[in-house]
Amino acid sequence: MSGRIHVVGLGPGDDRHRTPAAEDALREARHLVGYGPYLARIALRDGQTAHASDNREELDRARRALRLAAEGETVALVSSGDAGVFAMAATLFEAIEVEGAADVEITVVPGVTAMIAAAARTGAPLGHDFCAISLSDNLKPWDTVLARVRAAAEADFVMALYNPISKARPWQLGKALETLRGLRAPDTPVIFATAVSRPDEDIAVTPLSDARPEMADMRTLVIVGSSETRCVPRGDDGVWVYTPRKAPVPA
Numbered sequence: 001m002s003g004r005i006h007v008v009g010l011g012p013g014d015d016r017h018r019t020p021a022a023e024d025a026l027r028e029a030r031h032l033v034g035y036g037p038y039l040a041r042i043a044l045r046d047g048q049t050a051h052a053s054d055n056r057e058e059l060d061r062a063r064r065a066l067r068l069a070a071e072g073e074t075v076a077l078v079s080s081g082d083a084g085v086f087a088m089a090a091t092l093f094e095a096i097e098v099e100g101a102a103d104v105e106i107t108v109v110p111g112v113t114a115m116i117a118a119a120a121r122t123g124a125p126l127g128h129d130f131c132a133i134s135l136s137d138n139l140k141p142w143d144t145v146l147a148r149v150r151a152a153a154e155a156d157f158v159m160a161l162y163n164p165i166s167k168a169r170p171w172q173l174g175k176a177l178e179t180l181r182g183l184r185a186p187d188t189p190v191i192f193a194t195a196v197s198r199p200d201e202d203i204a205v206t207p208l209s210d211a212r213p214e215m216a217d218m219r220t221l222v223i224v225g226s227s228e229t230r231c232v233p234r235g236d237d238g239v240w241v242y243t244p245r246k247a248p249v250p251a
Contacts, residue, residue: 002103003069007089009082009111010041014197017112025109026076033065034078034088042078056138058088062095069104082113086134086162114221115160118193121203123232123240125191125223128247130158135165135172142172149176153183158229158243161222165213173222174213180224184208189231189241191223192216205231205239 006025011017026032029048032039036052044050053061065077079087089108095101119126131152137145152159164173180188186209194202194217204215208224216222228247231239 002105003072004074004105004107005065005069005077005092006075007077007083007092007106007108008079009084009087009109009113010038010078010080011112012081012114012117012196012198013041013201015041017117017197019109019111022109022111025107026078029074029076031065031068031073031075032078033061033068033075035061035080038078038080058091059095061088062092063099065092066095066099066101066104069101079111080114081117082111084108084110085113085115085132114162114193114196115223117196118160118191118203118221118223121193121196121201122191122205122223124242125158125189125225125229126160127243127245128158128226128228129156130160130226130243132160132162134162135176136163136169137172138169142175145172146175146179149179150183153180153224156226156228158226159224161224163218164216164220164222166218170213173216177208177211177213181208184224185227188227189225189229189239191225191241192220193223194220196221205241 008022008025031049033051035055039050039052051064065075068075077088083089115132133148135145188208190206190208190211192204192215226243229243231241234240
């Protein structure tokens with residue numbers, strides 16, 4: 001009997017940002033597979049089993065989901081944010097490419113990813129062309145990461161920087177900011193959005209000249225504005241950040 005895998009994005013944190021489709025997939029699954037802190041956000045129902053693992057065990061999680069589905073089970077393979085953005089959907093398909101997945105039905109359920117949640121909290125910084133770059137060099141060389149940061153800056157994209165810093169990677173964000181200070185104006189807005197939509201949420205907006213690595217942790221999404229990104233006052237003495245939809249005509 002064939003089984004089923006739902007690859008589910010839980011959203012940024014607050015359950016209100018979890019889509020109805022994600023809730024349906026979680027409700028249907030008998031087995032939930034994922035990183036421990038993400039599974040802890042889900043209230044298990046009768047008959048459900050959670051299979052928690054550590055942060056760097058993505059491929060093992062994917063293989064476990066495939067094994068359970070091959071036995072006829074319905075599985076939810078869980079990520080935070082959107083499962084297709086630096087998360088488990090790509091890892092699952094990598095496992096399938098290597099090992100195959102005969103008679104297993106797969107559905108990828110979209111979720112609200114961190115850059116969308118952070119942008120909504122701060123205005124509309126992604127209002128014009130933007131890109132997403134992971135600063136983690138766990139799965140790609142640091143030279144590749146930095147080359148992409150430079151290319152995005154030279155193309156004048158707004159940049160959403162995922163995985164900016166951690167205990168194991170304490171210096172990469174500093175190097176990226178140093179590089180950007182050589183390519184962007186000092187007053188370019190930079191957003192540090194930490195734990196968006198969670199009780200300990202912290203949002204800071206600072207010019208690039210003042211942006212520092214210690215303003216981020218592993219829960220932070222960093223958005224670096226383009227040359228057109230602007231700040232406008234808001235009623236609480238803070239600012240809204242937005243990037244106009246209309247780009248200037250080149251001289």
